[in-house]
Amino acid sequence: xxxxxxxxxxxxxxxxxxxxxxxxxxxxxxxxxxxxxxxxxxxxxxxxxxxxxxxxxxxxxxxxxxxxxxxxxxxxxxxxxxxxxxxxxxxxxxxxxxxxxxxxxxxxxxxxxxxxxxxxxxxxxxxxxxxxxxxxxxxxxxxxxxxxxxxxxxxxxxxxxxxxxxxxxxxxxxxxxxxxxxxxxxxxxxxxxxxxxxxxxxxxxxxxxxxxxxxxxxxxxxxxxxxxxxxxxxxxxxxxxxxxxxxxxxxxxxxxxxxxxxxxxxxxxxxxxxxxxxxxxxxxxxxxxxxxxxxxxxxxxxxxxxxxxxxxxxxxxxxxxxxxxxxxxxxxxxxxxxxxxxxxxxxxxxxxxxxxxxxxxxxxxxxxxxxxxxxxxxxxxxxxxxxxxxxxxxxxxxxxxxxxxxxxxxxxxxxxxxxxxxxxxxxxxxxxxxxxxxxxxxxxxxxxxxxxxxxxxxxxxxxxxxxxxxxxxxxxxxxxxxxxxxxxxxxxxxxxxxxxxxxxxxxxxxxxxxxxxxxxxxxxxxxxxxxxxxxxxxxxxxxxxxxxxxxxxxxxxxxxxxxxxxxx
Amino acid sequence: xxxxxxxxxxxxxxxxxxxxxxxxxxxxxxxxxxxxxxxxxxxxxxxxxxxxxxxxxxxxxxxxxxxxxxxxxxxxxxxxxxxxxxxxxxxxxxxxxxxxxxxxxxxxxxxxxxxxxxxxxxxxxxxxxxxxxxxxxxxxxxxxxxxxxxxxxxxxxxxxxxxxxxxxxxxxxxxxxxxxxxxxxxxxxxxxxxxxxxxxxxxxxxxxxxxxxxxxxxxxxxxxxxxxxxxxxxxxxxxxxxxxxxxxxxxxxxxxxxxxxxxxxxxxxxxxxxxxxxxxxxxxxxxxxxxxxxxxxxxxxxxxxxxxxxxxxxxxxxxxxxxxxxxxxxxxxxxxxxxxxxxxxxxxxxxxxxxxxxxxx
Numbered sequence: 001x002x003x004x005x006x007x008x009x010x011x012x013x014x015x016x017x018x019x020x021x022x023x024x025x026x027x028x029x030x031x032x033x034x035x036x037x038x039x040x041x042x043x044x045x046x047x048x049x050x051x052x053x054x055x056x057x058x059x060x061x062x063x064x065x066x067x068x069x070x071x072x073x074x075x076x077x078x079x080x081x082x083x084x085x086x087x088x089x090x091x092x093x094x095x096x097x098x099x100x101x102x103x104x105x106x107x108x109x110x111x112x113x114x115x116x117x118x119x120x121x122x123x124x125x126x127x128x129x130x131x132x133x134x135x136x137x138x139x140x141x142x143x144x145x146x147x148x149x150x151x152x153x154x155x156x157x158x159x160x161x162x163x164x165x166x167x168x169x170x171x172x173x174x175x176x177x178x179x180x181x182x183x184x185x186x187x188x189x190x191x192x193x194x195x196x197x198x199x200x201x202x203x204x205x206x207x208x209x210x211x212x213x214x215x216x217x218x219x220x221x222x223x224x225x226x227x228x229x230x231x232x233x234x235x236x237x238x239x240x241x242x243x244x245x246x247x248x249x250x251x252x253x254x255x256x257x258x259x260x261x262x263x264x265x266x267x268x269x270x271x272x273x274x275x276x277x278x279x280x281x282x283x284x285x286x287x288x289x290x291x292x293x294x295x296x297x298x299x300x301x302x303x304x305x306x307x308x309x310x311x312x313x314x315x316x317x318x319x320x321x322x323x324x325x326x327x328x329x330x331x332x333x334x335x336x337x338x339x340x341x342x343x344x345x346x347x348x349x350x351x352x353x354x355x356x357x358x359x360x361x362x363x364x365x366x367x368x369x370x371x372x373x374x375x376x377x378x379x380x381x382x383x384x385x386x387x388x389x390x391x392x393x394x395x396x397x398x399x400x401x402x403x404x405x406x407x408x409x410x411x412x413x414x415x416x417x418x419x420x421x422x423x424x425x426x427x428x429x430x431x432x433x434x435x436x437x438x439x440x441x442x443x444x445x446x447x448x449x450x451x452x453x454x455x456x457x458x459x460x461x462x463x464x465x466x467x468x469x470x471x472x473x474x475x476x477x478x479x480x481x482x483x484x485x486x487x488x489x490x491x492x493x494x495x496x497x498x499x500x501x502x503x504x505x506x507x508x509x510x511x512x513x514x515x516x517x518x519x520x521x522x523x524x525x526x527x528x529x530x531x532x533x534x535x536x537x538x539x540x541x542x543x544x545x546x547x548x549x550x551x552x553x554x555x556x557x558x559x560x561x562x563x564x565x566x567x568x
Numbered sequence: 569x570x571x572x573x574x575x576x577x578x579x580x581x582x583x584x585x586x587x588x589x590x591x592x593x594x595x596x597x598x599x600x601x602x603x604x605x606x607x608x609x610x611x612x613x614x615x616x617x618x619x620x621x622x623x624x625x626x627x628x629x630x631x632x633x634x635x636x637x638x639x640x641x642x643x644x645x646x647x648x649x650x651x652x653x654x655x656x657x658x659x660x661x662x663x664x665x666x667x668x669x670x671x672x673x674x675x676x677x678x679x680x681x682x683x684x685x686x687x688x689x690x691x692x693x694x695x696x697x698x699x700x701x702x703x704x705x706x707x708x709x710x711x712x713x714x715x716x717x718x719x720x721x722x723x724x725x726x727x728x729x730x731x732x733x734x735x736x737x738x739x740x741x742x743x744x745x746x747x748x749x750x751x752x753x754x755x756x757x758x759x760x761x762x763x764x765x766x767x768x769x770x771x772x773x774x775x776x777x778x779x780x781x782x783x784x785x786x787x788x789x790x791x792x793x794x795x796x797x798x799x800x801x802x803x804x805x806x807x808x809x810x811x812x813x814x815x816x817x818x819x820x821x822x823x824x825x826x827x828x829x830x831x832x833x834x835x836x837x838x839x840x841x842x843x844x845x846x847x848x849x850x851x852x853x854x855x856x857x858x859x860x861x862x863x864x865x866x867x868x869x870x871x872x873x874x875x876x877x878x879x880x881x882x883x884x885x886x887x888x889x890x891x892x893x894x895x896x897x898x899x900x901x902x903x904x905x906x907x908x909x910x911x912x913x914x915x916x917x918x919x920x921x922x923x924x925x926x927x928x929x
Contacts, residue, residue, distance in 0.1 A: 183658040183660050186627075186662065187656070188664075189629075189648070189650045190649055190652075190724075193676075194648065197679070206665070206666060
């Protein structure tokens with residue numbers, strides 16, 4: 001160890017190649033993340049025409065009823081989504097961590113199901129199941145004579161979002177419950193505490209950080225989401241307002257930018273809270289000589305109740321998928337619990353007319369995934385393996401993309417790159433490559449984390465051995481580091497690819513012509529008209545299959561890597 | 569607990585025929601122990617021997633299949649952990665990270681619904697006792713390992729438990745601190761006069777601070793006694809080998825009383841004293857310090873051998889000597905300037921038959 005350190009210290013701090021790489025990545029992040037975002041903020045704070053600093057735009061924002069209403073609607077929808085998502089996640093988390101429950105595997109799978117489909121895809125189909133004249137309400141009306149307004153106005157957004165995002169709370173909460181050392185609970189019992197008091201005084205406070213982290217993530221995702229409210233025809237929320245301002249009034253109107261700044265502030269605040277919560281989590285993890293929480297086995301009827309809860313939630317979670325599938329093969333589905341008849345015509349139509357959407361999606365998502373993996377690896381390498389001054393800033397800058405909502409990035413691109421024209425006169429913002437860049441920036445944080453994890457697992461001694469045998473830094477990376485990282489890189493690529501394939505917020509702002517549009521955009525266009533819903537649903541099913549296959553592949557890769565690591 | 573106040577008299581802990589199995593693995597096999605009031609008692613054994621299971625059984629975290637545990641003459645089997653008044657210091661300390669040191673220590677008193685003033689007084693007293701009064705507002709994560717351990721002790725003694733249980737109390741401390749902390753623990757236990765049981769796998773730890781030790785192996789108690797008794801008169805080969813270094817030599821008993829001898833190799837014999845117990849199949853056991861290198865003293869037996877190696881241990885030099893097929897360890901006090909036996913040299917090992925034992929498994 002001392003030897004290795006000595007050797008490191010003796011070597012030159014950085015090579016020219018490393019510095020050049022860092023500068024190139026820095027420029028890329030500046031041009032496609034920092035600059036567009038800064039432009040948005042700048043425009044929001046300047047007077048139209050004169051370019052002087054002003055707060056007038058914000059005053060206008062808070063004086064306009066529509067915007068204030070939209071703001072509170074967004075807050076309300078986000079908070080209620082967190083509440084309902086927690087209501088779904090809490091029983092599941094408790095079942096998996098506190099009890100020896102055989103259905104735990106089911107719960108884990110269940111946690112992934114919603115994530116393979118973006119919420120907006122199922123939103124329209126959900127109306128056919130849960131809307132005023134949807135299957136469930138028709139049956140309820142027949143049987144009991146009343147209806148439940150699941151999908152009325154904001155309720156619909158809350159319903160769809162909480163079904164989609166509850167896994168974030170489930171995963172975080174389960175993890176922090178599992179990480180509580182059994183001795184924490186036993187020590188309380190030993191000192192005279194038991195039952196509900198013990199849960200209130202020890203278990204709840206220790207599980208809180210995980211819950212807060214998950215809840216703030218759900219809050220910010222819902223707050224920033226553009227596509228779901230738009231597809232449910234809910235316009236009085238902030239993200240849709242930003243989009244509508246820019247798309248109907250134009251990119252010169254300051255209100256779109258003001259809304260963007262509000263979105264950014266809320267995002268950053270939510271992430272800050274999440275980071276604060278997680279900062280304290282380290283020391284609550286399992287200590288030496290400990291184990292997880294004590295698990296209790298379930299009696300017969302308790303177990304049956306557990307299964308009933310899990311299966312009920314599973315059905316609910318699958319309902320968008322079921323509805324979408326039915327819609328995609330339905331001739332007519334209106335005012336009836338199930339479609340009148342079934343057909344494959346929608347699929348034929350999609351493949352005949354819209355294969356361009358699919359092709360575009362594959363091209364865009366592949367390039368975006370590739371960019372992410374290359375930049376992610378480069379940043380991970382610079383951060384973990386060099387002493388380059390300011391290397392941590394690259395990591396932070398890339399991660400900052402998490403705090404920039406898709407709408408904001410889209411608006412930023414339009415504003416920043418519309419002024420830049422190519423020699424033939426087309427503005428840079430009108431090219432399909434800007435869509436790809438926006439997708440790459442949006443997905444970079446996830447790919448970066450995957451690459452960092454992959455690199456962290458490689459012992460530095462393997463690289464030192466290569467250098468010792470005469471390989472230069474660059475050749476060591478190529479011959480040792482990259483081959484060993486392959487699994488992690490593939491997983492990172494697939495994650496980027498599959499989420500980019502169904503991203504809509506930024507895309508919606510940037511698509512200029514139908515021929516450049518990806519699948520998610522096509523879906524949105526189809527869903528606008530009532531006779532386009534069938535083909536739209538078919539396109540949605542194709543998207544779901546695409547993402548499911550990718551997710552399975554990435555899981556398989558990660559699993560196989562784990563096994564490989566175990567055998568070594 | 570502050571010393572001035574009179575404490576309730578210390579209580580005895582009796583363990584009567586306790587059996588416990590996990591599935592088909594028998595973890596505790598018919599354990600009987602009598603722990604006297606006010607005693608500092610150690611469960612000593614290798615990892616996996618069942619000592620922690622036994623401790624957790626007393627605390628109520630494990631349930632015996634049969635047998636009973638009596639505290640102050642009362643069977644506690646029907647009491648849940650939170651009603652037992654048996655304070656436990658966990659191996660990981662189990663300090664709650666979301667509470668300050670003061671709130672951690674106050675926890676058990678709050679659960680007992682004591683008046684606030686009483687709680688404050690007892691928390692302050694407990695923290696003073698372990699010398700951490702000035703750190704009361706810190707979080708556990710801001711303390712060193714040794715400080716965390718003291719908070720864990722303070723938290724437990726604050727409730728003035730009938731019995732104090734310590735699960736490997738020193739294992740998470742670095743080697744340098746252990747000697748100090750174990751002495752502090754001993755002083756504290758003496759001052760409080762509380763019946764205490766601690767679990768350890770480290771014989772030095774058990775020897776230095778406990779009044780008596782139960783050596784446990786494979787779920788059963790091998791021997792109970794003071795550290796010196798266990799060292800001088802181990803009851804079986806396991807105890808002899810586990811406490812300190814021992815030469816354990818194969819051989820066979822020849823002749824019959826009073827002229828029995830132990831034959832290590834053909835022609836190499838050690839007479840067995842008439843009063844010594846030497847059951848059939850027994851092995852010869854003696855400590856390296858009991859033997860010497862060179863000509864035998866009067867009354868000693870000489871065993872011819874060859875010096876195989878030597879290790880310098882500071883106060884002594886430990887020789888490895890081959891006698892017959894056996895390898896003996898012999899410690900010789902080191903005096904500067906005295907010549908050392910050379911490796912490969914023929915020599916004799918002198919051994920007083922009175923210091924040798926003949927033991928079975």
